[in-house]
Amino acid sequence: MISGFRHIGLVVTNLEESKEFWCDLLGFKLVKQMEESGPHIDAMMGLVDVRVTTAKIKCPDGMILELLYFKSHPDKPSWLGTPFSTGLTHIAFTVENLQETYDKLTKVGVTFPASPQTSPDGTVEVIYAKGPEGILLELVEVLS
Numbered sequence: 001m002i003s004g005f006r007h008i009g010l011v012v013t014n015l016e017e018s019k020e021f022w023c024d025l026l027g028f029k030l031v032k033q034m035e036e037s038g039p040h041i042d043a044m045m046g047l048v049d050v051r052v053t054t055a056k057i058k059c060p061d062g063m064i065l066e067l068l069y070f071k072s073h074p075d076k077p078s079w080l081g082t083p084f085s086t087g088l089t090h091i092a093f094t095v096e097n098l099q100e101t102y103d104k105l106t107k108v109g110v111t112f113p114a115s116p117q118t119s120p121d122g123t124v125e126v127i128y129a130k131g132p133e134g135i136l137l138e139l140v141e142v143l144s
Helices: 015-025 039-045 098-107
Strands: 008-011 029-037 051-058 064-070 090-094 124-130 136-142
Touching: 015 029, 015 051, 015 064, 098 124, 098 136
Parallel strands: 008 064, 090 136
Antiparallel strands: 029 051, 051 064, 124 136
16 A cells, blocks of 8 residues: 655754755755645634745655754643653664764753663664754664
8 A cells, every 4th residue: 555655744943944954964965845834724723814934855865854944833841751652752863883873962952861871782882862942863883
């Protein structure tokens, strides 16, 4: 039935800061940015008078993350879920050097609930980071 994975949507409170985080810091590339409004987007979302700026950014492996900044329907300033919340809890990324990534993110104020952990089978090192809007990012370095 499903032929492929298209993208993940992430609602943001500040589009420019989010693009800086994802593109400048983590290496995503802006693919397309556009203003969306009108009957089509209203009907799709089941809302009225939607005005949203979307920015599609691409991970080096081709995965697309869509940042959505709603001008018309603002929500709370951050995601309040936990690693065990029902529903989408985190986005996992493979990194080449976890310690380097950890150091880089720490310098810009990203927080981590714990230090990097090695999996019991010794194949990966992994850490959770709290990204923009409080979203949890799982960063994984493959060791073997």
